[in-house]
Amino acid sequence: MEFNLTIRLNEKLYLRNPEESELGKKILQQSINLIEHIGFESFTFKKLAREIGTTEAGIYRYFENKHRLLLYLVDWYWSWQEYRLGLETKNIPGPKTKIQMAIRLLATRVEDDIATGHINEKLLHDIVMSDGAKSWLTKHVEEDNKDKLFQPFKDLCAVIAGFIKAYNPKYSFPFSLSSTLIEMAHSQYYYMHHLPSLTDFGKEKKEEDIIRFLEQMVFGALDSPNK
Amino acid sequence: MEFNLTIRLNEKLYLRNPEESELGKKILQQSINLIEHIGFESFTFKKLAREIGTTEAGIYRYFENKHRLLLYLVDWYWSWQEYRLGLETKNIPGPKTKIQMAIRLLATRVEDDIATGHINEKLLHDIVMSDGAKSWLTKHVEEDNKDKLFQPFKDLCAVIAGFIKAYNPKYSFPFSLSSTLIEMAHSQYYYMHHLPSLTDFGKEKKEEDIIRFLEQMVFGALDSPNK
DNA sequence: TTTATAAAGATAGTAATACTATCAAAAATA
DNA sequence: TATTTTTGATAGTATTACTATCTTTATAAA
Numbered sequence: 001m002e003f004n005l006t007i008r009l010n011e012k013l014y015l016r017n018p019e020e021s022e023l024g025k026k027i028l029q030q031s032i033n034l035i036e037h038i039g040f041e042s043f044t045f046k047k048l049a050r051e052i053g054t055t056e057a058g059i060y061r062y063f064e065n066k067h068r069l070l071l072y073l074v075d076w077y078w079s080w081q082e083y084r085l086g087l088e089t090k091n092i093p094g095p096k097t098k099i100q101m102a103i104r105l106l107a108t109r110v111e112d113d114i115a116t117g118h119i120n121e122k123l124l125h126d127i128v129m130s131d132g133a134k135s136w137l138t139k140h141v142e143e144d145n146k147d148k149l150f151q152p153f154k155d156l157c158a159v160i161a162g163f164i165k166a167y168n169p170k171y172s173f174p175f176s177l178s179s180t181l182i183e184m185a186h187s188q189y190y191y192m193h194h195l196p197s198l199t200d201f202g203k204e205k206k207e208e209d210i211i212r213f214l215e216q217m218v219f220g221a222l223d224s225p226n227k
Numbered sequence: 228m229e230f231n232l233t234i235r236l237n238e239k240l241y242l243r244n245p246e247e248s249e250l251g252k253k254i255l256q257q258s259i260n261l262i263e264h265i266g267f268e269s270f271t272f273k274k275l276a277r278e279i280g281t282t283e284a285g286i287y288r289y290f291e292n293k294h295r296l297l298l299y300l301v302d303w304y305w306s307w308q309e310y311r312l313g314l315e316t317k318n319i320p321g322p323k324t325k326i327q328m329a330i331r332l333l334a335t336r337v338e339d340d341i342a343t344g345h346i347n348e349k350l351l352h353d354i355v356m357s358d359g360a361k362s363w364l365t366k367h368v369e370e371d372n373k374d375k376l377f378q379p380f381k382d383l384c385a386v387i388a389g390f391i392k393a394y395n396p397k398y399s400f401p402f403s404l405s406s407t408l409i410e411m412a413h414s415q416y417y418y419m420h421h422l423p424s425l426t427d428f429g430k431e432k433k434e435e436d437i438i439r440f441l442e443q444m445v446f447g448a449l450d451s452p453n454k
Numbered sequence: 455t456t457t458a459t460a461a462a463g464a465t466a467g468t469a470a471t472a473c474t475a476t477c478a479a480a481a482a483t484a
Numbered sequence: 485t486a487t488t489t490t491t492g493a494t495a496g497t498a499t500t501a502c503t504a505t506c507t508t509t510a511t512a513a514a
Contacts, residue, residue, distance in 0.1 A: 455514100456513105456514085457512100457513085457514075458511105458512090458513075458514090459510105459511085459512085459513095460509105460510085460511075460512095461508105461509085461510075461511090462507100462508080462509075462510090463506100463507080463508070463509085464505100464506085464507075464508090465504105465505085465506085465507100466503100466504085466505085466506105467502105467503085467504080467505105468501100468502085468503080468504105469500100469501090469502085469503105470499100470500080470501080470502095471498100471499080471500065471501090472497100472498090472499080472500090473496105473497085473498085473499095474495100474496085474497080474498105475494105475495085475496080475497105476493100476494085476495085476496105477492100477493085477494090477495105478491105478492085478493080478494105479490105479491080479492075479493095480489105480490080480491070480492090481488105481489080481490070481491085482487105482488085482489070482490085483486100483487080483488075483489085484485100484486085484487070484488085
């Protein structure tokens with residue numbers, strides 16, 4: 001028996017749904033390979049077309065521009081993380097364990113999930129670490145936000161904020177702590193590998209240390225008297 | 228009497244030192260205005276040249292490309308923050324107060340500093356929040372890092388890590404906590420204004436709340452038993 | 455004062471990027 | 485079989501990201 005996970009995203013992300021055709025799926029698959037390989041700045045639709053064996057115009061039929069394609073991939077990633085988190089925290093009673101699970105899922109390098117044929121989660125994880133922030137660091141954040149293009153990130157943030165509130169209902173900053181946690185799980189990993197002197201994990205480069213750091217910080221904040 | 232603050236940066240950032248000529252200073256001044264106004268993605272040397280009343284080629288004599296110019300501005304900003312932090316924590320005895328001062332300086336919207344003629348710190352602050360991360364989120368981070376192009380950020384991070392170690396010598400993650408603090412002071416501010424549902428400050432939009440959040444988190448982490 | 459030299463301005467040119475438009479061929483669907 | 489949809493092929497344009505060259509102007513040394 002086979003399981004197949006499909007994630008349906010906001011229609012404003014694309015001109016034609018890439019999940020609904022072979023070419024569309026190839027665009028998703030190969031754009032992940034190519035962005036991971038050459039970086040988002042050097043990535044162009046022309047290069048992607050060459051890689052796939054189609055034409056530039058063909059790709060423009062699916063995505064307005066490369067920023068929208070990035071948004072699609074990033075939204076896909078956060079939706080998938082929320083889905084995973086839902087699975088892994090199902091039937092777990094204590095909010096503490098749920099928060100710990102969230103930290104673990106976010107700070108651990110992902111393995112490719114076979115249930116999603118054309119998406120390589122491992123590579124996508126690297127892309128989100130290196131380029132994810134670029135999806136909202138633009139002059140058009142607010143319009144994109146009105147179009148709900150950041151919804152998956154916000155949803156994940158809200159889920160974890162929910163765990164935080166369940167753990168300590170008196171804590172004043174559940175959303176900020178949640179977004180800090182999510183962002184730092186990625187940043188500290190990126191720093192550890194590329195700018196290690198911004199971290200305390202430079203020598204060993206162990207994910208477990210990032211998890212210890214984040215746990216200590218989060219529960220430090222949540223367990224301390226909240227003025 | 229007049230005071231004049233000049234910050235000398237890594238020579239690899241530029242082809243010709245922009246601090247040493249009128250045109251160079253105009254490049255710095257106007258690039259800040261223009262990047263803040265249209266965003267880093269839309270910013271080009273041609274537009275900048277038009278703004279200044281010089282030619283594209285003229286600007287290329289100072290900076291290899293717009294990424295290097297961004298790095299220059301970002302490095303300038305972090306150097307200036309370190310300088311300010313040094314000033315403000317001089318003669319303050321307790322490390323707790325120093326950490327609080329660091330948080331306050333980082334999380335408070337800056338006023339233009341008259342001692343630096345051609346640099347508008349207020350606008351530069353906005354640029355660093357919106358585009359600062361793009362200076363290291365590239366495929367050439369590691370080469371840039373070898374060239375010490377991120378030194379000012381690292382230095383500031385190390386100074387604050389020093390305060391953290393002084394406050395609690397047993398704490399295991401002074402550098403990671405420091406980089407988290409610096410990054411979050413900017414991110415939370417950016418989120419508060421553009422993606423408020425990622426924070427708890429959406430309604431009031433008060434800097435004081437960000438400061439409270441960061442202080443509570445940092446001292447929560449530092450005062451809790453460190454396993 | 456001439457004379458070297460460095461900086462700035464003016465102009466041109468090129469390869470690549472970020473698209474848009476059009477038309478024909480192929481595939482799917484009615 | 486006819487019709488609609490999707491893809492492929494080709495062309496074209498404005499802008500970007502540079503490099504090159506040559507002249508003028510400002511500065512400073514002889």
